Amino acid sequence: MLAFLLHRLLYVTPVAIGVTVVCFLLVHLTPGDPLTAILPADATLELQEQMKAAYGFDKPLPVQYALWFWKVLHGDLGHSIATGRPVLTEVMRAVKNTLILATVATAIGFTFGTLFGFVAGYFRDSWLDKLASFVSVLGVSVPHYWLGMVLVIIFSAQLGWLPPTGAGPDGSGDWRPDAAHLRYLILPAITMSVIPMGVIARTVRALVGDILSQDFVEALRAKGMSEFGVFRHVVTNAAPTALAVMGLQLGYLLGGSILIETVFSWPGSGFLLNAAIFQRDLPLLQGTILVLAMFFVALNLAVDVLQTALDPRIKRG
Amino acid sequence: MSSLSPAGAPLVETKNLTVDFVGTGKPVRAVAGVDLTLAPGEVVALLGESGSGKSVTLRALMRLLPEKRAKIGGSIRVDGRDVTALSRRELSAFRGSTVAMIFQEPGLAFDPVYRVGDQIAEAVVRHERVSRAAGRARALALFERVRIPSPEQRLDNYPHEMSGGMRQRAMIALALACRPKVLLADEPTTALDATVQIQILLLLRELQRELGLAVIFVTHDIGVATEVADRIAVMYAGRIVESGACRDVIRAPAHPYTRGLLASRADHVFTKGTRLETIPGAPPDLTALPPGCAFAPRCAQARPACNAGVPEERTASPHHVARCLLLPAPAEDGACHRADATAAA
Ligand SMILES: Nc1ncnc2c1ncn2[C@@H]1O[C@H](COP(=O)(O)OP(=O)(O)O)[C@@H](O)[C@H]1O
Ligand code: SF4
Ligand SMILES: [Mg+2]
Numbered sequence: 001m002l003a004f005l006l007h008r009l010l011y012v013t014p015v016a017i018g019v020t021v022v023c024f025l026l027v028h029l030t031p032g033d034p035l036t037a038i039l040p041a042d043a044t045l046e047l048q049e050q051m052k053a054a055y056g057f058d059k060p061l062p063v064q065y066a067l068w069f070w071k072v073l074h075g076d077l078g079h080s081i082a083t084g085r086p087v088l089t090e091v092m093r094a095v096k097n098t099l100i101l102a103t104v105a106t107a108i109g110f111t112f113g114t115l116f117g118f119v120a121g122y123f124r125d126s127w128l129d130k131l132a133s134f135v136s137v138l139g140v141s142v143p144h145y146w147l148g149m150v151l152v153i154i155f156s157a158q159l160g161w162l163p164p165t166g167a168g169p170d171g172s173g174d175w176r177p178d179a180a181h182l183r184y185l186i187l188p189a190i191t192m193s194v195i196p197m198g199v200i201a202r203t204v205r206a207l208v209g210d211i212l213s214q215d216f217v218e219a220l221r222a223k224g225m226s227e228f229g230v231f232r233h234v235v236t237n238a239a240p241t242a243l244a245v246m247g248l249q250l251g252y253l254l255g256g257s258i259l260i261e262t263v264f265s266w267p268g269s270g271f272l273l274n275a276a277i278f279q280r281d282l283p284l285l286q287g288t289i290l291v292l293a294m295f296f297v298a299l300n301l302a303v304d305v306l307q308t309a310l311d312p313r314i315k316r317g
Numbered sequence: 318m319s320s321l322s323p324a325g326a327p328l329v330e331t332k333n334l335t336v337d338f339v340g341t342g343k344p345v346r347a348v349a350g351v352d353l354t355l356a357p358g359e360v361v362a363l364l365g366e367s368g369s370g371k372s373v374t375l376r377a378l379m380r381l382l383p384e385k386r387a388k389i390g391g392s393i394r395v396d397g398r399d400v401t402a403l404s405r406r407e408l409s410a411f412r413g414s415t416v417a418m419i420f421q422e423p424g425l426a427f428d429p430v431y432r433v434g435d436q437i438a439e440a441v442v443r444h445e446r447v448s449r450a451a452g453r454a455r456a457l458a459l460f461e462r463v464r465i466p467s468p469e470q471r472l473d474n475y476p477h478e479m480s481g482g483m484r485q486r487a488m489i490a491l492a493l494a495c496r497p498k499v500l501l502a503d504e505p506t507t508a509l510d511a512t513v514q515i516q517i518l519l520l521l522r523e524l525q526r527e528l529g530l531a532v533i534f535v536t537h538d539i540g541v542a543t544e545v546a547d548r549i550a551v552m553y554a555g556r557i558v559e560s561g562a563c564r565d566v567i568r569a570p571a572h573p574y575t576r577g578l579l580a581s582r583a584d585h586v587f588t589k590g591t592r593l594e595t596i597p598g599a600p601p602d603l604t605a606l607p608p609g610c611a612f613a614p615r616c617a618q619a620r621p622a623c624n625a626g627v628p629e630e631r632t633a634s635p636h637h638v639a640r641c642l643l644l645p646a647p648a649e650d651g652a653c654h655r656a657d658a659t660a661a662a
């Protein structure tokens with residue numbers, strides 16, 4: 001298992017380096033000089049050259065990359081142009097918030113997704129299947145920002161049960177696990193959970209149908225297993241794939257939450273990304289994308305390892 | 318579980334067993350009235366071309382067919398019990414403990430993500446309400462019994478870590494785990510290499526004798542049938558067209574289909590595993606069986622009377638019957654005599 005882990009780590013290293021290159025080039029290939037955003041419009045040529053030298057933009061690209069990479073390795077992602085605070089601090093705080101939101105949303109989505117998926121797959125073509133499939137298709141196809149707004153209208157504006165926006169009563173960007181903060185998490189988490197729920201339900205439904213049509217299920221019945229006993233085998237067979245899909249969904253939610261975070265003003269990475277883009281805060285944008293991409297790589301690795309650990313058929317090493 | 322049937326009564330008895338597949342498209346009559354009996358300790362080979370309904374017949378005996386799609390008719394009695402009347406709970410107690418099945422593809426019949434030893438222990442725990450440890454112990458004893466080398470380590474194998482022959486040995490161990498009275502073997506050697514095939518056949522025969530098992534052995538290979546069976550029942554288009562003691566059927570086949578099977582094999586007497594596909598003509602269409610003898614379209618001796626109705630069983634020699642109009646009609650003297658003459662022809 002250790003050899004397998006090392007092997008996989010070796011495997012993702014080039015991917016991770018590739019990600020840093022893309023993030024680096026992102027800033028340098030975007031139209032407009034990275035400095036135009038911070039320099040006054042009437043800056044003299046001399047001042048521009050000075051600033052270029054100060055930021056190292058006058059050096060050749062590979063050298064700039066090496067210098068930047070070295071800093072990144074030491075946790076230095078530069079400073080936000082808008083706030084002047086270290087990018088790493090800003091990003092980590094936002095990522096933490098997104099991680100909380102995405103994890104809770106995925107957990108909700110996984111719970112209901114597997115439930116619907118198993119019911120639909122087990123009672124294929126029954127009305128239960130049609131109902132479960134309808135709900136999951138709805139989950140995938142309803143625009144989630146629209147759903148978010150509908151939920152806000154119902155539960156915040158009309159009923160006044162839950163706060164419409166933000167992460168906590170004090171308006172700060174730090175979410176804490178207590179009852180007051182939990183109320184802020186409910187609406188965005190439910191809104192976000194609809195996507196993984198739909199995807200997981202559809203995957204599990206297909207998976208269960210596929211497993212049930214395999215010969216070993218008949219053999220299980222032939223040796224006298226109860227339906228519950230058969231079900232246990234189906235769950236064990238479905239688990240590696242279902243968990244892998246869950247992991248990947250978590251990954252997508254980590255990066256793809258701009259709309260929902262904006263609707264709910266949830267101070268996560270999507271919200272931060274949104275702000276960075278509109279303020280042309282390039283160091284912040286670069287740092288956020290880099291951290292999110294690295295999370296995605298790490299998550300893929302974790303999914304891979306987990307799936308291998310759960311499925312004896314996948315060769316280790 | 319003690320037998321309710323008196324000594325000497327058949328362990329398995331079907332009367333006019335039919336299986337119809339309904340649902341998509343035309344209904345398919347896969348089994349069209351099978352009368353089959355199996356005495357304790359007896360081995361019957363169910364012989365026939367692929368698609369003749371052998372596997373469906375076996376599955377019907379355990380009610381393993383999908384209930385919504387497969388309609389079972391007629392009566393099935395196993396070990397004194399009416400299988401068609403068993404409740405869901407009774408059925409799962411019955412499967413594996415009174416009747417066990419060995420499948421054609423051992424590679425597909427085990428759950429790929431469970432250890433083989435656990436899959437055997439699971440059955441023992443289920444039927445005998447013992448601890449997992451006791452189940453494991455039984456699995457180990459069975460692995461030794463079916464002569465799997467280093468059985469202790471092999472118990473922890475996943476199915477894909479075993480060879481085909483070893484998996485089939487494990488399958489046999491699983492089938493025997495709860496001491497069944499009847500073993501249903503569905504082409505247990507077809508998926509294996511020739512040399513492994515023989516080993517598995519020998520093992521099955523040895524275990525059958527030691528344990529006094531009653532076995533229905535499905536095969537499409539006459540060589541295999543003669544190797545293992547006391548009795549042969551030849552199946553065609555969902556019916557048993559001939560049955561009798563192994564030597565009678567082989568020496569004096571009474572049905573033209575059986576004769577065709579034997580003739581197609583005669584050219585390669587020395588090759589094992591000859592497939593039964595050299596009879597001219599197409600296999601029957603189960604969605605539209607002819608009103609009379611299903612073999613008539615392929616039979617060289619067919620006559621108009623053959624299409625009038627499904628031929629009744631007629632006696633060829635004592636305990637040897639066939640559904641063919643070439644045999645003398647019943648209730649006449651000297652039947653044996655004339656049947657022998659026909660068979661010799
Ligand atoms: N699950 C099923 N659904 C529909 N038809 C089936 C099914 N299983 C078997 N049949 C039909 O029954 C016929 C006999 O099948 P089978 O008993 O498997 O033949 P074999 O003698 O080769 O074992 C097949 O030709 C097929 O048309
Ligand atoms: S009944 Fe007629 S058609 Fe059928 S096998 Fe006998 S001779 Fe041939
Ligand atoms: Mg078959």
